[in-house]
Every structure is written in structure tokens, then in C-alpha cells.
Amino acid sequence: MPARAGRRQALSCGPLGDRATRVPLPPLPDSTPVARMAQTNPLPVPTGPWKITLYDQENFQGKRMEFTTSCANIMECSFDNIRSLKVDCGAWIGYEHTGFCGQQFTLERGEYPRWDAWSGSNAYHVERLMSFRPICSANHKESKITLFEKENFLGRQWEIGDDYPSLQAMGWANNEVGSMKVLCGAWACYQYPGYRGYQYILESDHHGGDYKHWREWGSHAQTFQIQSLRRIQQ
Amino acid sequence: MPARAGRRQALSCGPLGDRATRVPLPPLPDSTPVARMAQTNPLPVPTGPWKITLYDQENFQGKRMEFTTSCANIMECSFDNIRSLKVDCGAWIGYEHTGFCGQQFTLERGEYPRWDAWSGSNAYHVERLMSFRPICSANHKESKITLFEKENFLGRQWEIGDDYPSLQAMGWANNEVGSMKVLCGAWACYQYPGYRGYQYILESDHHGGDYKHWREWGSHAQTFQIQSLRRIQQ
Numbered sequence: 001m002p003a004r005a006g007r008r009q010a011l012s013c014g015p016l017g018d019r020a021t022r023v024p025l026p027p028l029p030d031s032t033p034v035a036r037m038a039q040t041n042p043l044p045v046p047t048g049p050w051k052i053t054l055y056d057q058e059n060f061q062g063k064r065m066e067f068t069t070s071c072a073n074i075m076e077c078s079f080d081n082i083r084s085l086k087v088d089c090g091a092w093i094g095y096e097h098t099g100f101c102g103q104q105f106t107l108e109r110g111e112y113p114r115w116d117a118w119s120g121s122n123a124y125h126v127e128r129l130m131s132f133r134p135i136c137s138a139n140h141k142e143s144k145i146t147l148f149e150k151e152n153f154l155g156r157q158w159e160i161g162d163d164y165p166s167l168q169a170m171g172w173a174n175n176e177v178g179s180m181k182v183l184c185g186a187w188a189c190y191q192y193p194g195y196r197g198y199q200y201i202l203e204s205d206h207h208g209g210d211y212k213h214w215r216e217w218g219s220h221a222q223t224f225q226i227q228s229l230r231r232i233q234q
Numbered sequence: 235m236p237a238r239a240g241r242r243q244a245l246s247c248g249p250l251g252d253r254a255t256r257v258p259l260p261p262l263p264d265s266t267p268v269a270r271m272a273q274t275n276p277l278p279v280p281t282g283p284w285k286i287t288l289y290d291q292e293n294f295q296g297k298r299m300e301f302t303t304s305c306a307n308i309m310e311c312s313f314d315n316i317r318s319l320k321v322d323c324g325a326w327i328g329y330e331h332t333g334f335c336g337q338q339f340t341l342e343r344g345e346y347p348r349w350d351a352w353s354g355s356n357a358y359h360v361e362r363l364m365s366f367r368p369i370c371s372a373n374h375k376e377s378k379i380t381l382f383e384k385e386n387f388l389g390r391q392w393e394i395g396d397d398y399p400s401l402q403a404m405g406w407a408n409n410e411v412g413s414m415k416v417l418c419g420a421w422a423c424y425q426y427p428g429y430r431g432y433q434y435i436l437e438s439d440h441h442g443g444d445y446k447h448w449r450e451w452g453s454h455a456q457t458f459q460i461q462s463l464r465r466i467q468q
Contacts, residue, residue: 087400087427108400110427110461111409117426140403163397165467166321166342169374175345192351193321193344194422195429227344230464233399 049234050090050134052107058083059113070133073098082129085112091138091186091232093201094118094129101219104201105129106188108233135186135232137205143185143231145202150178151213151224159183163230166193176224182209189217189229201232283468284324284368286341292317293347304367307332316363319346325372325420325466327435328352328363335453338435339363340422342467369420369466371439377419377465379436384412385447385458393417397464400427410458416443423451423463435466 056063056079065077066088074082075098087109096102103126105118112118115127147167149155155178164170167177177189182204191197200217203209207216214221290297290313299311300322308316309332321343330336337360339352346352349361381401383389389412398404401411411423416438425431434451437443441450448455 091403106399106428108427108462109403110400112426117430118428163464165340165464166344169325169343169467188428192346193342194340194352196351228342230397230399233403 050092051088052090052092052132053086053088054079054082055084056081060084060086060111067132070100070131072100072131074130081127084114085118085129086110087112091135091234092132093135094132096126096128096130096220098130100131100133102126102130103220104199104218106135106199106201106232107132135201135203135234137182137184137186137203138232138234139185140231140233143187144183145185145187145229146181146183147172147177148179148181149173153179153181153210153212160229165195165228165230167227167229168193175227177226178224179212182211186232187229188232189226191225191227193227195228195230197227200226284326285322286324286326286366287320287322288313288316289318290315294318294320294345301366304334304365306334306365308364315361318348319352319363320344321346325369325468326366327369328366330360330362330364330454332364334365334367336360336364337454338433338452340369340433340435340466341366369435369437369468371416371418371420371437372466372468373419374465374467377421378417379419379421379463380415380417381406381411382413382415383407387413387415387444387446394463399429399462399464401461401463402427409461411460412458413446416445420466421463422466423460425459425461427461429462429464431461434460 051066051068053064053066054074055061062083063079065079071077085107087107089109091109092107094105094107096104103119107118115129118129119126142161144159144161146157146159148157156173158172168175180187180189180202182202184204186201186203188195189200189202198220200221202211202217211217214224285300285302287298287300288308289295296317297313299313305311319341321341323343325343326341328339328341330338337353341352349363352363353360376395378393378395380391380393382391390407392406402409414421414423414436416436418438420435420437422429423434423436432454434455436445436451445451448458
């Protein structure tokens with residue numbers, strides 16, 4: 001890992017906290033030159049425990065850049081595409097479109113050599129990842145969510161603190177969840193069993209943890225269908 | 235649900251236990267006629283808690299058939315393709331090829347309206363599911379596995395009983411696992427973080443729970459790469 005400058009920067013977790021967040025790297029001997037970004041906030045304030053490294057080619061090749069906080073538009077960092085990435089620290093959420101819109105991708109620590117490592121298996125394939133941000137509330141050890149049968153926190157309810165690859169196997173009546181309250185941590189909810197299909201990332205520090213209708217699950221949500229959900233790991 | 239005949243049949247969990255397993259259904263008013271299979275073992279022995287319903291069209295349309303145990307070749311049940319399915323009871327493993335070979339798909343209770351609900355997001359897309367069997371040892375509440383850094387149960391080891399969408403976030407040194415011993419339950423291991431990429435299903439009642447090299451993880455395994463793993467839910 002080459003020496004890097006300017007890592008002590010303000011870290012803000014919200015989608016609007018994209019200031020002074022890009023950490024340029026010197027060119028690597030075995031890599032194409034790294035894009036150099038202006039430092040707009042050189043204040044030596046503590047950084048958070050988040051770090052993600054992006055590449056514009058598959059298998060961690062090509063242009064390379066590290067980030068320690070959110071980015072609303074990768075094209076403003078002279079990236080046309082993100083084709084591989086490594087999450088070095090923390091949990092992140094990636095989005096199909098700029099401005100934190102479109103399909104959501106859970107990005108936990110590890111190596112993602114191609115788009116198919118983070119994207120869902122949906123019929124509507126998404127190879128693009130155009131914006132991203134840290135998931136500050138992710139807490140694998142202490143996560144809690146209440147599921148409600150109907151929208152607006154009505155009907156039968158069930159408080160859970162563990163991962164469930166099949167809600168129906170645990171006694172949930174059907175393939176839908178009407179609304180949810182995130183009490184602790186951050187959760188990834190999925191359209192199909194086994195953590196497949198569309199992902200919806202719900203956080204205790206967004207909307208006050210309240211998600212009273214599928215319209216609040218994300219700009220790509222279109223139905224109440226949720227068949228599995230799990231804690232997100234920091 | 236129409237009345238069904240012949241559900242009291244021997245249930246065998248191994249890939250070779252495919253006898254008297256197919257449960258034909260009478261035609262449904264709103265469906266194409268159901269293929270009728272011969273009952274080769276009508277003995278009234280107790281059935282297991284497994285049931286899966288297959289359809290040869292997407293969205294639970296077309297030819298329909300229920301199974302309560304394994305099937306080595308769907309074409310022998312006059313299915314050319316499985317295009318949607320519902321897991322009504324128990325956990326199952328689906329395979330890309332006949333004879334329990336090729337990519338593995340974890341099938342837990344719930345609805346799978348298209349192939350992309352069970353298949354991985356891999357570059358090598360698999361729309362086929364040609365054989366399947368129950369996962370008898372799945373036990374969400376009591377599952378335990380030991381990971382070893384190197385093949386043949388050598389190197390550092392780590393015993394876990396919870397799901398880990400990122401092994402590296404929990405302190406595992408790299409993106410590989412050398413060998414594994416399944417002590418209780420059944421586990422799904424994945425190439426990428428967040429339960430993505432190739433799946434390898436490891437069971438306490440197969441190989442004595444011992445998986446000493448990636449060659450034993452499945453006929454599709456080619457590397458030691460594993461970045462997430464989780465319990466399979468019965």
C-alpha cells in the first residue's frame with residue numbers, strides 16, 4: 001500500500017455529506033496512473049473507519065482511487081465506470097445511479113472483482129455503480145428490527161435480531177412485509193429467499209428507522225415483496 | 235391445494251435415494267394438465283417434512299408437480315425446464331446438471347418466480363435446474379462449522395455458529411478458506427461477500443462433515459475463494 005496524504009478528513013454519513021472525501025493515490029508501478037483529485041477540505045479532523053478502493057477495470061486493474069466517505073457521482077472523480085472494488089473497512093451502500101438513486105448494493109468488507117459480485121441476479125441486470133456512501137449504523141452484533149404485516153406499522157408484528165434467509169420458514173405468513181421499524185443496526189432486505197433479487201437497505205439512522213411503506217425502501221422499490229433479510233456487517 | 239395421493243413414501247436424503255419420490259397432482263382448473271408419474275414405491279412409510287412444487291413456466295404457470303424427496307433428472311419427469319418453483323417445506327439444494335452436478339443453488343422456503351431468484355449473479359449465467367434433493371441436516375438454530383486456513387484441516391482455525399456476510403470483517407485474513415469441518419447443520423459458502431457468486435453447500439451428514447479441499451465442495455468449485463458463509467434454514 002503506497003503512502004497516502006490527506007486521510008484525516010471530515011467523514012459525513014448522509015448522502016449530502018460528500019465533501020473532501022476523495023483520497024488520491026500516487027501512481028503504482030504496476031498500474032495505470034491514478035486520477036488526482038483536488039483536496040477541498042484539508043482540515044485534520046478524524047476520519048471514520050470506512051475505506052473503499054475503486055478501479056475502472058475488472059480484477060482490480062486500471063485507474064484506482066480510495067474513498068473514505070460518500071460520493072454522489074463517480075463521473076466527477078473522472079471515473080466513467082466502476083468495474084471492480086475492494087471494501088477495506090466498514091460497510092457501504094452502492095447505487096445504480098448518481099445521487100444515491102436506483103438499485104442498492106450492500107458492500108461489506110472483501111473483494112469484488114466484477115460487477116456481478118455486488119449486483120443482484122435480477123432479470124434487469126445492473127452493471128453500473130454510480131454513487132455510494134458508508135452505512136454508519138451497521139452493527140452485526142446488536143441489530144434489531146420489527147416487521148409489520150401491513151403498511152403504517154399495522155397488523156401482526158415480529159421483532160427479530162438474527163438473519164433469516166426465509167421469513168416464511170420462520171412463520172411469517174406470506175411473501176410480503178408491510179412496514180418496518182429499524183431499532184438498532186442496519187438491515188438488508190431481499191425480494192427472494194436466500195438474499196436474492198432486489199435489495200433494500202434499511203438503517204436505524206435514516207427516517208428515524210421508520211419505513212412505513214415500500215415507497216420508503218428505495219427509489220427502485222415497487223412492491224411489498226420481501227422474503228429474506230439479514231444484518232449488515234460493519 | 236388439491237387433494238394429493240401417495241404422500242406417505244420413503245424419504246431418502248442422499249443423491250442416490252431417488253425412489254418413489256414424485257407426487258403427481260390432479261389437473262388444476264386454471265393450469266395445464268399435470269404430468270402423471272408412476273408410483274414405484276407405494277409403501278406407507280412416513281414422509282419427511284420436505285415439499286417443493288415445480289412449474290415449467292415462469293410465475294408458477296404451466297405444468298406443475300410436487301416432490302417430497304430427491305430427483306436426479308427432471309427430464310425423467312417429463313420436465314424440459316424448471317422455470318419457477320415454490321419451496322413449501324424444508325430446505326433443498328438444486329443443481330445445474332442432472333445427477334446432482336454443476337452449480338449448486340440453496341432453496342429455502344418461499345417463492346421463486348424465475349431462475350434469477352435461485353441462481354447466482356455470476357458472469358456464467360445458469361438458467362437450468364436439472365436435479366435437486368432435500369438438505370436433511372439444515373438447522374438454523376444449531377449450526378456449527380470450523381474453518382481452517384489451509385487444506386487438510388491445517389493452519390489457523392475458527393469455529394463459528396453465526397452467519398458472516400464478510401469473513402474478512404470478522405478478522406479472517408484473506409479471501410480464501412483452505413478446508414472446513416461441519417459440526418452441526420448445513421452451511422452455504424459463497425465466493426463473494428454478501429452471499430454472492432458461486433455457492434457451495436456443506437452438510438454435517440455428507441463426507442462426515444469433512445471438506446478438506448475445494449475439490450470436495452462441489453463439481454463446480456475451482457478455487458479456495460470464499461468470502462461469506464451462512465447457516466441454511468430448514
